[in-house]
Amino acid sequence: MPINAVELHKVIEKADEYALVDVREARVTAEQGSILLGVPIPLSILELRVDALIPRRGTPVIVYDGGDEDLAARAAARLETLGYPDVQVLDGGLEAWAAAGYKVQTGGDHVIGQAFGEWIEEIYQTPHLSVPDYLEKIANGEDIVLLDSRPIGEFENHSLPGGTSIPGAELVYRAAEVVKSPDSLVVVNCAGRTRSILGAQLLINAGLPNRVVSLEGGTQSWVLEGHELDHGKHEVAPLPTGAALDAAQAAADRFRAKFGIKKVDKDTLRRFRDEKDERSLYVLDVRTPEEYAAGHLPGTTSAPSWDVAPWVFRYIATHHARIVLVDNDEVRATVAASWIEQFGWGEVFVLANPLDGEDLETGPVPPTALDVPSGIATTTETDGTIIDLRPSTQYRKSHLPGAVFAIRARLGADLPGTGPIVLVSEDGLLARYAARDLAALTDRPVKVLDGTPTEFETGNDTWLHEPDDVVASGWRETDPELRKAGFRRYLSWELGLVEELNADNTTPFRSFAEDRP
Structure with missing residues (x-):
């Protein structure tokens, strides 16, 4: 079901829950532009990310692409298959958003994060x-x-x-x-x-x-x-002890007073969990990954504070959801909550006495992948056309001899070579999804590489698709002058972000400065 740009803008103006999802690859989003409140979940990795980012299946979801492609329509169909019944496609995509007179942000696939820093300054x-x-x-x-x-x-x-x-x-x-x-x-x-x-x-x-x-x-x-x-x-x-810990706890009290940080007890959190089918809930542990792995509350997600601020959209795609932050003594959760309050992303709380008397789980908890294909043929051999679906940065470092880089969402019947196709990804998951995709497009045997190869090569890169999965960065340039040119462009772009925000009437940020608007 389509939604036009004016209707989408009205959705953004309300305080109801919704998720706005950009399904293009990162570099395409950065170069062609994006909607400020859109959250990037490329179609290529949709099944791997969407459960964590949009946990409530009844959330209204709007998906968009550039407007001249079928990515959004494909993503909407996939989301419906995954159990999301309320999905709409932005009619005309980003082009229609711009044509309606609304601001298009360029320069990154998560402009709002850097823009928040410039706004704070x-x-x-x-x-x-x-x-x-x-x-x-x-x-x-x-x-x-x-x-x-x-x-x-x-x-x-x-x-x-x-x-x-x-x-x-x-x-x-x-x-x-x-x-x-x-x-x-x-x-x-x-x-x-x-x-x-x-x-x-x-x-x-x-x-x-x-x-x-x-x-x-x-x-x-x-x-x-x-x-x-x-x-x-x-x-x-x-980690702080003694007077240093006292100073941290006193600082947390200042944050609570200045930013109006709300606390909830465990009974309230249980009620939130009971209501999660009516109101989206995210429970994030903002300690370090090592502390999380050593012992965490069941049902929480590891979201280190440095990722939550300012990259809250890496964990929360639903606007106006309930967000409960957890740590060991409420200090870091309170500090992180202050950023989310200013970011205007959702209703944020800090869990009181978070770990006291609780049976904790240990180890990392990977995100849930949805609708993982079964019955996919596997192989330990690399005979045939090897398609490497790992991030392009990893492919550049090293890959199986003769492997060709590809982006899953762009795979079609026009694959190079003849004979069997062998798909490679980081843990085999993405390769399994791609194998199912290709089964409907080609008569060639399609298999997923099983096990850990021992033979790799550097160089001799072959690109079936442009490496659009990552945003261009000066840090990836090996030539010193090209690297510096990239740095100058990036820093200049950041300095202009406040002006770009001033032209965007969807900016959600909230100021707590006493003497400024």
């Missing part, structure tokens, strides 16, 4: 420091603590000299373990701007007595200024 006037000014202060011997607001995996990949990884709400939770003097200048960095700004503003909101600034442009500006990055460093702040 604009609304709260978050102070910043340039790389040259930072280095001048270092040279002058000033007392500076450098905190990197990215998770440890990114930090180990590359970092600034002297930094410590404390991502997301961990900044508030662990800062006092690293910042020992109130006289230290605290500088927060990330790879660009967004998480630097959000991290600095978190510490300011927490009432840290220090002067706190974001490092303008983060590691990208560091490279642009001609400086070298560290690689392989592992510097993390410990």
Whole structure:
């Protein structure tokens, strides 16, 4: 059933639950543009993501593509097969949205996340420091603590000299373990701007007595200024104890007061669970993945605080849903809730006394894949045409000899070679879905590779489809000048996002600044 752009805009204006889903590949979305409140779930991986992102089957779902393709119609049909009865296709797709006079956002497949960071800086006037000014202060011997607001995996990949990884709400939770003097200048960095700004503003909101600034442009500006990055460093702040924990809990009290964070008890959470078929419910554990695996409440999803803010749409596709955040002592959940309140994504709560007296589950919990094909032929041999469905970044690093990169949603009967087709994916799941797709399109034998191959090659890449599954990034450029050009484009784009938001009347953000709108 189609919905036109004006009708969609009216849906967005209401406070009712809905999910708006962009089913194109990431790079296509970034380059052609998107609707600000749309959540990317590419058709290629729909069955792998949609249960976690849209758990209530009765949720009204609107899907869209660029307007000149059949992706949205195919996605709608698939969703109905998966048990979602209320699915509509945006008639004319993104082209129709633009033609109706509504704003199209470009530059990323999740523009709203970076835009939120720029909006925070604009609304709260978050102070910043340039790389040259930072280095001048270092040279002058000033007392500076450098905190990197990215998770440890990114930090180990590359970092600034002297930094410590404390991502997301961990900044508030662990800062006092690293910042020992109130006289230290605290500088927060990330790879660009967004998480630097959000991290600095978190510490300011927490009432840290220090002067706190974001490092303008983060590691990208560091490279642009001609400086070298560290690689392989592992510097993390410990969990808080004693006075540091007291400081974190006092900061959480400030967040509750400033942002009106609501708490619920376990009886209320049980009622929410009983009502989940009428009102969507997301229960997210915002601690680190390691803490989650060591012991978590049954029925919760691991959603580290640095992912929830500002990337809440990576976990929640339904607007105006109930969101309950969980941690061990309510500090990180309260801090993360403050971002979601400002983001305007849903009705957010913090679970009181979350783990006390509970029987906890251990280990990671993978998302639920829907309608997994059965009876698919498998093989341990690689004789035939090998189609590699893994992310293009992995394919570039290495692949089976002779393997061809492909995107599942674009597979058709026009496959290269003759004879058997062997499908490869990260865990075999995506390959099984693709095998079922291809069974209706070709008479050639289609099999899924079983087991772990031992022979790989680098180079000799063959692209059946453009690598549109990832957004172009300067970090992926091997040529130093091309990398710097990519950094300049990205940082310039981020700086223009507030102006883009001002032209978009669907922006959901809520300000809690006392002296600004």
